[in-house]
Amino acid sequence: MSRADLPKQLIPFIEGRSLLQIAYQRLEGLVPPDRRYICAGRSHQPAVLAALPKLGADRFLGEPVGRDTLAAVGFAAAVLAARDPDAVIAVFTADHLIEPAADFRRIVEQGFLLAEAEKGTGTLVTFGIAPAGPATSYGYLELGPPIGETARIVRQFHEKPPPATAEDYFRQGPEHYLWNSGMFVWRAATLLDCIRRYEPAVFEGLQAIGQAWDAPRRDEVLARVYPALKKISVDFAVMEPASRDESVRVAAIPMPLKWLDVGSWPSYAQTCPHDERGNALAAEKRLLLDTSNCLVASSEPEHLIATIGCQDMIVIHTRSATLICPADKAEQIKELHKRVEKQFGERYA
Numbered sequence: 387m388s389r390a391d392l393p394k395q396l397i398p399f400i401e402g403r404s405l406l407q408i409a410y411q412r413l414e415g416l417v418p419p420d421r422r423y424i425c426a427g428r429s430h431q432p433a434v435l436a437a438l439p440k441l442g443a444d445r446f447l448g449e450p451v452g453r454d455t456l457a458a459v460g461f462a463a464a465v466l467a468a469r470d471p472d473a474v475i476a477v478f479t480a481d482h483l484i485e486p487a488a489d490f491r492r493i494v495e496q497g498f499l500l501a502e503a504e505k506g507t508g509t510l511v512t513f514g515i516a517p518a519g520p521a522t523s524y525g526y527l528e529l530g531p532p533i534g535e536t537a538r539i540v541r542q543f544h545e546k547p548p549p550a551t552a553e554d555y556f557r558q559g560p561e562h563y564l565w566n567s568g569m570f571v572w573r574a575a576t577l578l579d580c581i582r583r584y585e586p587a588v589f590e591g592l593q594a595i596g597q598a599w600d601a602p603r604r605d606e607v608l609a610r611v612y613p614a615l616k617k618i619s620v621d622f623a624v625m626e627p628a629s630r631d632e633s634v635r636v637a638a639i640p641m642p643l644k645w646l647d648v649g650s651w652p653s654y655a656q657t658c659p660h661d662e663r664g665n666a667l668a669a670e671k672r673l674l675l676d677t678s679n680c681l682v683a684s685s686e687p688e689h690l691i692a693t694i695g696c697q698d699m700i701v702i703h704t705r706s707a708t709l710i711c712p713a714d715k716a717e718q719i720k721e722l723h724k725r726v727e728k729q730f731g732e733r734y735a
Contacts, residue, residue, distance in 0.1 A: 387683075389734075390735050393430070395480040396430065396437060405481050405482075405648060406424075407438065409478055409480040409481075409482065410424075410441075412484065412490060413491075417476070419441075423445045423466075424441060424447065425447040427448065427451075427452060428448030428450055431443070434446060447465060450608060450609055450612050450613060451613045453612065453615045453617045454617045454618055454619050455619045455620040456581070456616070456622075456624065457588070457616075457617070459477050459570075460578070460588060460620075461592060461595060461612070462475065463578050463592070463596075464574075464593060464595055465599045467596060468600070470574075471575060472573070473573070473574040474498060474572070475571070475577075476497065476569070476570065477569060477571075482567070482647055482648065483644075483646040484643055485644045486644075489643055490643055493513065494513070496537070496639055497511040500533070500537055500571070500637060508572070508573055508575070509635045509636070509637050510576065510577070510624070510625065510634060510636045510637070511572060512637070512638050513567045514538075514560075514564025514638040514640050515565040515645045516640070517556050517560065517563065520549065520556040522547060522552050524565040524566060525545040525546060525566035526545075526563050526564070526565060527540050527563065527564045527638045528542045528544060528563060529563065538638050538640075539635070539636070540629050540638045542629045543566065543625045543626040545619075545626060560640070566621065567641060567647075568647075570620075577624065580624045580628050581624060583631075584627045584628075587616065588615050591611045591615050594607055595607055650716050650717070651681055651700045651716050652700075652713055654668075654683075658683075661674070665678065666683075667682065668683035669682045670688075671687070671688065671689065672690065672693075673691075673692040673693075674692075675692075675694045675695070677694070677696045678696075678697050679697055679713070680693065680696050680699045680713075681702075681713070682701045682702075685704045686704070691703060698714065699712060700712070700716060
């Protein structure tokens with residue numbers, strides 16, 4: 387369902403709303419609408435503005451190409467810091483479901499207060515989720531001493547550990563290790579200073595973009611500089627080295643909420659209605675005989691999905707492709723996607 391021209395964040399498959407719309411609405415009462423920005427691929431600007439008609443094109447930061455999360459969050463920080471050197475910004479990914487929203491806003495407000503309090507040295511604030519199992523697809527926060535009533539020092543970031551290590555982290559419990567949620571609060575200047583020290587070439591490019599953003603040469607500078615930025619995640623490039631850097635404080639605030647990273651079909655299945663045999667139902671027309679614990683989904687309302695004797699399977703239909711796989715093989719779908727694009731071209735990418 388998620389393709390290059392229609393990524394999952396823009397598909398209205400959660401009760402008629404997209405993940406982007408849900409994430410934007412979750413900020414009501416926390417961040418004023420005129421201070422919300424969307425950073426996404428430039429080619430998606432029409433779809434994003436259609437989904438969020440109150441956003442305004444001036445608050446869309448369009449990437450000419452994807453360069454991973456360091457470039458994306460650094461892009462936003464550079465633009466906002468050029469406008470306001472004291473800017474404090476929060477980063478929210480648009481593929482999470484978080485409830486209750488009121489508790490989410492209360493916890494994020496604590497993150498703002500913590501980031502704002504340390505104007506000199508600067509604090510990088512992240513939000514941690516209690517692990518539901520020994521997952522290898524998430525980064526982990528190794529917790530240190532407390533800061534105030536709720537926050538903890540992050541001794542070290544551990545990005546996507548191998549299975550045995552993930553088992554060990556899960557066994558030690560949430561008092562010692564939390565999942566990294568991918569959401570952050572920091573002063574724009576603090577983040578940019580970390581990028582300057584850890585990835586100086588990226589910093590120089592971001593500075594050029596930030597200084598040109600409100601000038602006539604914006605498009606020329608962005609098109610020239612952005613594609614050359616190093617492709618690396620903010621976790622690897624900044625959070626890991628910052629957690630070992632005594633001149634930077636990295637803090638985690640636990641977020642004990644219902645949190646779902648809709649990054650896979652099994653996680654999407656948790657958002658769907660279920661029948662009495664545990665099947666997740668996301669296809670309007672289906673006939674499931676002797677079938678249990680399966681996800682069946684279709685992007686075409688009139689297409690019928692029928693199964694016999696299936697258990698623990700994922701069955702996904704779209705107009706141009708069909709996926710069938712055991713649920714416990716879902717993590718291999720990313721590799722499958724790469725092979726499909728290589729063998730059959732961008733139409734299926």
